[in-house]
Amino acid sequence: MSHFHPHSFDFLRARLPEGLVISRRNLLKASVAGIGGITLPRLLANSGPRGSGKSLILLWMAGGPSQIDTLDPKPDRPPENRGPFGSIQTQIPGVIVCEHLPKLAAMANRFSILRSVDCRHSNHEPNTVMQTANHKAEARTNPESDKYPAMGALVSKFHGPNHPAMPGYAAFMRSRSHLAFGGYAGKVHDPFLANEAASLPIYDLVGKDSGRMSIPGQLSLPNNMPVSRLGQRRSLLEKFDQVRADTEGQSSRRDAPLLTETGQKAMDLLLGGRVRLALNYEQEPLVVREKFGTHLWCRQAVLARRLVEAGCPFVTLDLSYHTASGTWDTHGDNIPPYGGISKGLKPLLPLFDHLVTTLVDDLAQRGLLETTMVVAMGEFGRTPQLGTQGSTDGRNHWPNVMSMLLAGGGMRHGQVIGSSTKEGGYINDRAILPGDIAATIYHHFGIPLDSTYPDAILRPLHLLPDGGTPIREICG
Numbered sequence: 001m002s003h004f005h006p007h008s009f010d011f012l013r014a015r016l017p018e019g020l021v022i023s024r025r026n027l028l029k030a031s032v033a034g035i036g037g038i039t040l041p042r043l044l045a046n047s048g049p050r051g052s053g054k055s056l057i058l059l060w061m062a063g064g065p066s067q068i069d070t071l072d073p074k075p076d077r078p079p080e081n082r083g084p085f086g087s088i089q090t091q092i093p094g095v096i097v098c099e100h101l102p103k104l105a106a107m108a109n110r111f112s113i114l115r116s117v118d119c120r121h122s123n124h125e126p127n128t129v130m131q132t133a134n135h136k137a138e139a140r141t142n143p144e145s146d147k148y149p150a151m152g153a154l155v156s157k158f159h160g161p162n163h164p165a166m167p168g169y170a171a172f173m174r175s176r177s178h179l180a181f182g183g184y185a186g187k188v189h190d191p192f193l194a195n196e197a198a199s200l201p202i203y204d205l206v207g208k209d210s211g212r213m214s215i216p217g218q219l220s221l222p223n224n225m226p227v228s229r230l231g232q233r234r235s236l237l238e239k240f241d242q243v244r245a246d247t248e249g250q251s252s253r254r255d256a257p258l259l260t261e262t263g264q265k266a267m268d269l270l271l272g273g274r275v276r277l278a279l280n281y282e283q284e285p286l287v288v289r290e291k292f293g294t295h296l297w298c299r300q301a302v303l304a305r306r307l308v309e310a311g312c313p314f315v316t317l318d319l320s321y322h323t324a325s326g327t328w329d330t331h332g333d334n335i336p337p338y339g340g341i342s343k344g345l346k347p348l349l350p351l352f353d354h355l356v357t358t359l360v361d362d363l364a365q366r367g368l369l370e371t372t373m374v375v376a377m378g379e380f381g382r383t384p385q386l387g388t389q390g391s392t393d394g395r396n397h398w399p400n401v402m403s404m405l406l407a408g409g410g411m412r413h414g415q416v417i418g419s420s421t422k423e424g425g426y427i428n429d430r431a432i433l434p435g436d437i438a439a440t441i442y443h444h445f446g447i448p449l450d451s452t453y454p455d456a457i458l459r460p461l462h463l464l465p466d467g468g469t470p471i472r473e474i475c476g
Contacts, residue, residue: 051159051160051168051313052159052162052445052446053162053371054409054445055162055313055315055371055373056375056441056445057305057316057372057373057374058131058315058316058375059317059319059355059356060317060320061319061352062124062127062175062318062325062328062329063320063325063327063329063378063379064124064326064328064329064379064380064398065328065345065382065403066341066381066395067382067401067402068081068384068424069084069098069345069382069395070097070098071098071101071113072424073086073096074422074423080386080387081384081386084341084342084346084393085098085099085346090108091105091108092109092414092416095108095416097113098349100349100353101349101352103357104353104405107360108414109413109414110360110369110407110408110413111407111414112406112407112412112413112415113405113415113417114403114405114406114416114417114418114471115401116417116419116429117377117403117404117418118400118427119379119381119400119434120400121399121434122379122434123138123140123399124325124380124397125139125177125325126139126177126178126179127179127180127378128146128148128179128180129434130378130379130434130437131152131316133435133438133466133468134148134434134465136465137180147184147456148465149184149453150181150316151180151441151442152169152180152191153181153183153185153191154442154447154463155442155445155447156168156185156314157185157186157453158447159313159446159447161311162311162313163274165311166275166278166307166312167191167192168312168313168314169182169191170192170193170194170304170307170316171191171194171195171316171317171318172193172195172300172304173191174318174323175320177324178318178320178326179191184453184454185453194304194307197216197275197279198280198303199216200213200214200281200299201213201294201295201296202214203296203321205321205337207321216279274310278303278310279303279306281302283306288302291358291362292359293354300317301358301359304359305362305363305368309366313445322337326378327348329397330344330382331391331395331396332387332388332389332392332393333391333393333394334392334394335394340393340394341395342393356374356405356407360407360408363408369408370408370409371408371410372408373406373408373409373444374406374408375405375441376406378402380397380402381398381399381401381403382398383397383425384423400427401424401425401427403420411444412473412475417430417471417473434468435464435465435466435468435469438468439468439471440474440475442464447463
């Protein structure tokens with residue numbers, strides 16, 4: 001069987017004869033191209049603007065968490081509506097959350113709870129509308145949906161990394177269908193897949209730890225090639241470019257440098273140690289590792305913070321065990337492996353409660369919370385009535401209203417924004433659109449909201465194609 005995928009160093013055009021030193025030149029190009037077992041877009045930092053120091057960590061709850069059983073309880077409703085969980089008071093007077101989120105309740109002053117998010121155009125597999133803030137990024141209705149960039153990709157393009165040796169957009173990905181990629185922004189702004197460059201526990205589809213660890217390969221050189229050898233090849237390329245410039249001039253398109261800026265970025269990631277160090281979990285102090293715990297998602301949260309600390313501005317954590325629609329897709333107890341509210345959602349809540357509060361507290365202790373936003377959301381909410389699809393306590397997809405969390409970023413928190421109707425099925429007041437969430441994120445990064453980028457035929461596309469304004473309650 002044949003096997004082909006894009007090569008990291010295709011830009012070298014290894015088989016194209018050119019220049020005065022044809023055989024040696026092409027031999028060198030082919031030689032350097034031989035290091036390209038790693039797909040280039042996954043390696044590259046953004047080659048555009050230098051970042052402002054702002055960053056964001058997105059906790060992506062793939063599958064769609066139930067608003068009623070998490071952040072918007074309805075304790076006075078009948079059991080078939082309110083669900084099996086109780087509620088507890090938070091630090092914000094008069095505000096309650098699910099009983100299985102006690103740490104969040106105690107730290108509610110550091111969070112904004114959004115209870116009126118409009119997800120009516122969103123779906124999942126792929127889960128891209130809320131990650132792009134673009135209604136057209138819905139694959140079930142639009143075959144061109146993958147062309148619309150993730151917010152992380154646009155942050156990479158318009159803001160850039162906070163350190164030149166770091167990627168502009170990184171992700172810990174469980175499934176390709178759970179993330180939006182670069183699209184029209186360019187493959188160079190696809191997420192750097194950090195999980196492929198880190199050693200992490202291997203979990204099965206239902207969240208059982210196998211006891212094995214993954215072997216990182218994203219930043220490894222093939223066939224044990226020493227770093228010194230790759231450095232020598234880069235030096236030779238630069239010398240060949242100088243010889244050609246002296247003898248041939250730079251008048252033709254053929255005379256573009258062998259080692260372009262894009263290639264230089266790839267080389268820097270391979271030769272430099274900044275990304276590799278950021279993804280070395282063992283370098284984190286033991287006291288911090290113990291504070292987060294050993295669970296896969298918590299380890300990834302530690303590494304996400306380390307990436308932010310090292311200069312990556314946008315990191316997404318795909319919080320899912322399952323590679324299909326996502327672990328938060330709690331349709332019912334008779335639909336394995338998802339489960340319903342009691343069997344599926346309940347085990348996730350203490351873990352999420354610990355993860356999100358520990359992450360926010362850790363960022364605060366390091367002085368990073370003022371510059372780092374934390375966003376926790378999925379692609380939609382779930383039905384107000386229990387028992388969907390023949391289950392006893394499952395809830396189906398429900399894009400009419402969703403709840404989510406925001407923290408950090410130097411914004412005003414300790415509040416609830418918007419509300420749902422008494423049964424938790426529709427927006428009651430203060431509808432928040434996907435574009436509003438995106439506008440808040442771009443505002444945080446200092447990206448002008450009227451920015452545009454070209455599509456495949458150079459037509460300008462708007463940063464906020466469906467409109468949107470920063471959420472005034474938290475942005476001022």
